[in-house]
Amino acid sequence: MTSIADNLGSVTRRIQKATLAAGRAPQEVQLLAVSKTRGPDELRLAAAAGQTAFGENYLQEALDKMKALADLEDLEWHFIGPIQSNKTRDIAGQFHWVHSVDRLKVARRLSEQRPAGQPPLNICLQVNINREASKSGCTPEDLPELAAAIAELPGLSLRGLMAIPDPDQPDGDLRQSFRALAHALENLRAGEPRPGPLDTLSMGMSDDLEMAIAEGATIVRVGTAIFGERHPGS
Structure with a gap:
């Protein structure tokens, strides 16, 4: 049975190989360990192997892990799940990144509730x-109008775009989905005024990270290839 550390090493090598094949530097792509349904002990093992960025889908589960791992000061928490309006205060206060903003109402709440310090x-x-x-x-x-409105919110920094393309589509269509997201980011960058740093493409998972990197991904979200298959019902 392979360990989490072994799995992380394997995924890191895949990222390095894919970036080199795409003519990019390996440090251009960040590995985000998708840790939903995984216990704090599993995250601690990943952290001991050098992983610092973790992606969570469920707020209360994430808050429990943050408390259990509070002694690990360098962890970076990313919220990657659907956002309910009544959960924005904790998300705004406890996370470093949010990948799943899709409407202005939620963005406004996150901005207003981001702690001043x-x-x-x-x-x-x-x-x-x-x-x-x-x-x-x-x-x-709707993307250009939403991006322009979010650029006016002082509590947020618009870093880029995220997508979860249909994984069941043929490889050619999947590649085109990644390419379409990259083109959408390029179009936002070309706008005046530019609505944020726009340096991030969050796309690609365990089965398709090489394809995503070839099309410009800067964050790949990997769960199964690091932690193994989730238990049934989780």
Whole structure:
């Protein structure tokens, strides 16, 4: 049975190989360990192996892990799940990044509730790149207007875009989905005034991270390849 440390090493090598194949530097891509449903002990093992950035989908579960791992001061917490309006205060106060902002109401709440002593909250706008009815995310057409409005919010820093393309589509279509998100970011960068740093593309997971990196991903969200298959029902 491979260990979490071994798995992290394997994923890191995959990222390095993919970035070199794409003519990019390995440090251009950050590994985000998707740790939903994983226990604090598993995260502690990953942290001992050098992993610092963890992505959580469920607020209360994440808050419990933050408390259990409070002695590890260098951890970086990313919220990557759907955001309920009544949960924004804790998300704004406890996380370093939010990848799943898809509407202005939520963005305003996150900005207003970001504690004054903390730097602006790093956010990505989630784009429903394949227009799936079951997926969250703004439409590509609504993206420029939403980005411009969010740029006016003082508590937020718009770092880029996130998408969860349909994993069941053919590889050629999946690559086109990643490419479409990259083009959407390029279009935002070309706007005046530029609505934020716009240096981040959060896309790619365990099965398709190489393809995502080839199309410009700067954060890949990997869970199964690090922690193994989730238990049934989790």
